[in-house]
Amino acid sequence: MAAPRIIVVGGGLAGLAAVIKIAEAGGTVDLFSIVPVKRSHSVCAQGGINAAKNLKGEGDTTAQHFDDTIYGGDFLANQTPVKAMCEAAPAIIDLLDRMGVPFNRTPEGLLDFRRFGGTLYHRTAFAGATTGQQLLYALDEQVRRFEAEGKVHKFEGWEFLSAIIDGKGSARGIVAMNLRTMELKAFAADAIILATGGIGAIFGKSTNSVVCTGSAQSAVFQQGAYYANGEFIQVHPTCIPGEDKLRLMSESARGEGGRVWVPRTPGDKRAFKAIPEAERFYFLEEWYPKYGNLVPRDVATRAIHKVVFEMGLGLDGQPMVYLDLTHIDRETLHYKLGGILEIYEKFVGVDPCVEPMKIFPGMHYTMGGLWVDFNQMTNVPGIFAAGECEYQYHGANRLGANSLVSCIFGGFIAGPNALRYAKNVQAADGDGGAAAEVARQTEINGNLIRNEGGENPFKLWRELGEAMTEHATVIRYNKDLKEADEKVVELLERYKRVNLSDKSQWANTSFAFARQLKNMLEISRTVTLGAILRDESRGAHYKPDFPDRNDERFLKTTKASFTGAAEGPKFEFEEVDTQFIKSRPRHY
Amino acid sequence: MATRTVTFEFKRQASPEAAAVWEKFELEWRPGMNVVSAMMEIARNPVTADGRPTTPIAYDSNCLEEICGSCAMRINGKARMACSALVDNLEQPIKVEPLTKFPLVRDLQVDRSVLFENLMRVKAWVPVDGTYDLGSGPRVYPQEQEANYPLSNCISCCCCMEVCPQFNDVTGFVGAATIAQVKLFNNHPTGKVYKEERLRALAGDGGIQECGFAQNCVEVCPKQIPLTNAISDVGRDVVAQKIKDWLKS
Numbered sequence: 052m053a054a055p056r057i058i059v060v061g062g063g064l065a066g067l068a069a070v071i072k073i074a075e076a077g078g079t080v081d082l083f084s085i086v087p088v089k090r091s092h093s094v095c096a097q098g099g100i101n102a103a104k105n106l107k108g109e110g111d112t113t114a115q116h117f118d119d120t121i122y123g124g125d126f127l128a129n130q131t132p133v134k135a136m137c138e139a140a141p142a143i144i145d146l147l148d149r150m151g152v153p154f155n156r157t158p159e160g161l162l163d164f165r166r167f168g169g170t171l172y173h174r175t176a177f178a179g180a181t182t183g184q185q186l187l188y189a190l191d192e193q194v195r196r197f198e199a200e201g202k203v204h205k206f207e208g209w210e211f212l213s214a215i216i217d218g219k220g221s222a223r224g225i226v227a228m229n230l231r232t233m234e235l236k237a238f239a240a241d242a243i244i245l246a247t248g249g250i251g252a253i254f255g256k257s258t259n260s261v262v263c264t265g266s267a268q269s270a271v272f273q274q275g276a277y278y279a280n281g282e283f284i285q286v287h288p289t290c291i292p293g294e295d296k297l298r299l300m301s302e303s304a305r306g307e308g309g310r311v312w313v314p315r316t317p318g319d320k321r322a323f324k325a326i327p328e329a330e331r332f333y334f335l336e337e338w339y340p341k342y343g344n345l346v347p348r349d350v351a352t353r354a355i356h357k358v359v360f361e362m363g364l365g366l367d368g369q370p371m372v373y374l375d376l377t378h379i380d381r382e383t384l385h386y387k388l389g390g391i392l393e394i395y396e397k398f399v400g401v402d403p404c405v406e407p408m409k410i411f412p413g414m415h416y417t418m419g420g421l422w423v424d425f426n427q428m429t430n431v432p433g434i435f436a437a438g439e440c441e442y443q444y445h446g447a448n449r450l451g452a453n454s455l456v457s458c459i460f461g462g463f464i465a466g467p468n469a470l471r472y473a474k475n476v477q478a479a480d481g482d483g484g485a486a487a488e489v490a491r492q493t494e495i496n497g498n499l500i501r502n503e504g505g506e507n508p509f510k511l512w513r514e515l516g517e518a519m520t521e522h523a524t525v526i527r528y529n530k531d532l533k534e535a536d537e538k539v540v541e542l543l544e545r546y547k548r549v550n551l552s553d554k555s556q557w558a559n560t561s562f563a564f565a566r567q568l569k570n571m572l573e574i575s576r577t578v579t580l581g582a583i584l585r586d587e588s589r590g591a592h593y594k595p596d597f598p599d600r601n602d603e604r605f606l607k608t609t610k611a612s613f614t615g616a617a618e619g620p621k622f623e624f625e626e627v628d629t630q631f632i633k634s635r636p637r638h639y
Numbered sequence: 640m641a642t643r644t645v646t647f648e649f650k651r652q653a654s655p656e657a658a659a660v661w662e663k664f665e666l667e668w669r670p671g672m673n674v675v676s677a678m679m680e681i682a683r684n685p686v687t688a689d690g691r692p693t694t695p696i697a698y699d700s701n702c703l704e705e706i707c708g709s710c711a712m713r714i715n716g717k718a719r720m721a722c723s724a725l726v727d728n729l730e731q732p733i734k735v736e737p738l739t740k741f742p743l744v745r746d747l748q749v750d751r752s753v754l755f756e757n758l759m760r761v762k763a764w765v766p767v768d769g770t771y772d773l774g775s776g777p778r779v780y781p782q783e784q785e786a787n788y789p790l791s792n793c794i795s796c797c798c799c800m801e802v803c804p805q806f807n808d809v810t811g812f813v814g815a816a817t818i819a820q821v822k823l824f825n826n827h828p829t830g831k832v833y834k835e836e837r838l839r840a841l842a843g844d845g846g847i848q849e850c851g852f853a854q855n856c857v858e859v860c861p862k863q864i865p866l867t868n869a870i871s872d873v874g875r876d877v878v879a880q881k882i883k884d885w886l887k888s
Contacts (some may be wrong), residue, residue, distance in 0.1 A: 075770055089795055090707040148776030151765040151827050153788040160778035179788055184706055192764035199759050231744060260701045294669050295676035296703045394704055397723050509683040552685045553694035557654050558745035561695045
């Protein structure tokens, strides 16, 4: 039998982790990525990676990490995989350490740990404030090593368009587009792993990178894969508002002692220094004395919304609050938070050691994603998923510093399982459907390039982002969600009249974007409609009309399947695996 | 009050073979505006300052936080990242061109894969035995971490190579970024197992001796990596290795 062929799509932490496991087990991998893998979105993660190593004498355990994660996710995550992740986390940190990640150290030369939101333990290992970058580089280097040995073949600058699915419903490869020559090509594989990140772009501006459009997962969703818990979108409490994106200000700023406050008097015009302590409203500390500034992200985000929009206490009447580090000495800040303080200074022009930062919540993380089983396989045989593009580890709200560990763990599970599947799968009949899929994609491309309508795809995108951000983020009302969904339907209609000002067939970036936009629109409906159906408040999903969690009706995974009909995807609910920790009210 | 505008001139080139042309754009000023947000605005309304319809500008970008290294280009003559190029700090007209030392793809897109090839040549990795659980890593003191962390911050933007007078087809010089990574991995308790191989890889033509000490690299590096220190340190090690190899032969 021929050696199994595996394709990994996406070169962030999850994709690279999968590649490494497959190559190590003797398999060979074709690795596809829009950008050179070293430029993937994982580089943006700042604060750290969780593992209950208990190096601070606090009695931390993996069981406690498991409990914090399930509780933080408001009990929506299936418990078996989360438990396995938390148990694997300490060894993952050791592995990264062995790979050369420059983690911060204690004086004795051991790993240092900091506190993060949603836990009372020092559980977060970190490399300055650029942990994601350092982790991604470590895996990138290991993959380059396998590349040098001929076990990995990179296709950087190729965009995944669709899976090739045979007559029996199994994946047989992918169709990808070369982003320079615009050539379409079928690549055969016995198993494919999608590790394509979050869907931030459907909100227009977010903390996500440009490539985080969700286009790949939307494409396989439209080919029959379930999309789960789409309505769960994390809005990070502390972002720097910007023209082109919302830049993250890491939770580690609060983990290292940063305090969130506003002046108690609305519209107080005084400089921050002139405002005495008694006239400052440290609302997180007052409202949540146990966790203070380190409440989970959904809680902090809603608190900031309340202070700004209900109490009218935003700085200078603007939707912004202070995140204050000025009471900490510059040297400590530089050693532990250097990278992120640099970002603030560079993009805002103010030194956060001297003046408090001005921040506001912004879309940050996609808890939902492709539905996968405990082996990371979707319902389409042969299509696996790992990392932010799947739904499995974070339930209704992700805890800070759990994303990096879930990406690497998910990749470590997906890789060997994909290899096992690929070794056992029967050979495809004929070309497995490759020619038909290339023909379908060629037709889509041809129609797009020939279209003579009057719509600009970038303008449609802006309208999508505005509607989604306004109606489907922090506070949700069914009426508004319906309005957002109607807007998406309108945009899908107008998309048919997209006219590209650039019709060339060489490095046509607006053409590639227009293809992504269609998929962004389709996946948006899993968010809007999924949110309408869930008449409760759980984790990041908050409806003032249904302020309580309703376990009886909604302690369930939302599963959307694509229909192609005007009314949108079909929804069903699936039981959640709660065999280890009984659901209890979530109060911080 | 009249709307405040910002003037840009972009160097456009439809393909590697096509002729380069400059296009001028007048955009409405926005607070916090940078060169990438300006190009996003042009994509929404691709019309030049003289009212001529054109195409969106092709450029590489991803994180927009100066950490992925994608959007390096020349802005007012300086190699830098476009996402952190705030319009308010730039003289107008803001002139934007592609990097000049790398094969052009289209407009502001260039092919910088040479850096990744160089990293492979010098084995810029730590050869771990495997990814299974082998216990904790080597002990590293905070002082060592503080020395290595800045080197590990390299975002592969290639600005240091762009501004290096020695980085060209004649010398085949590897450039500062790769040399700094050699220092990083030679410092690592496990990574140094390849120290000799890395130094030999930098010993021949295109190696470290091509450096002319212009020191442009360290000035332009957006991550303030101590590149010239790395070049001197690695340079010394390369010479020592050469002598060692010569005595053995």
